[in-house]
Amino acid sequence: MLQNLTGWHALVILAIVLLVFGSSKLPALARSVGQSVRILKDETHDDSPSSTAPVAPVAPVTSVADRRVP
Template sequence: MLQNLTGWHALLILAVVVLIFGAAKLPALARSVGQSVRILKDESKTDADQPSPTP
């Protein structure tokens, strides 16, 4: 699905995001996305470290 995206598509998506959220809110939005990704990685890492219980 994402194989056909070009640089122009990315610029268009970025422009739409800036219009929707406004330039002032973008740093906070990026920070919250980064925190969410970090939490997801940490949780998946701890799940992989713990052995699964056998029924």
């Protein structure tokens, strides 16, 4: 989807962002986007299997027909 974007597309998108948000709000917008990306990277890095404790194997799921009713 984003493979066909060129430098001109980026300039047009930047111009639209400038018109919508104005130059006074752009530093705060960039700061909040950077903070969001940093939080996302930290969360995805912490969820890797190597950094968590070993997980016990899960018992296989049985169907209702396989269960014995007392």
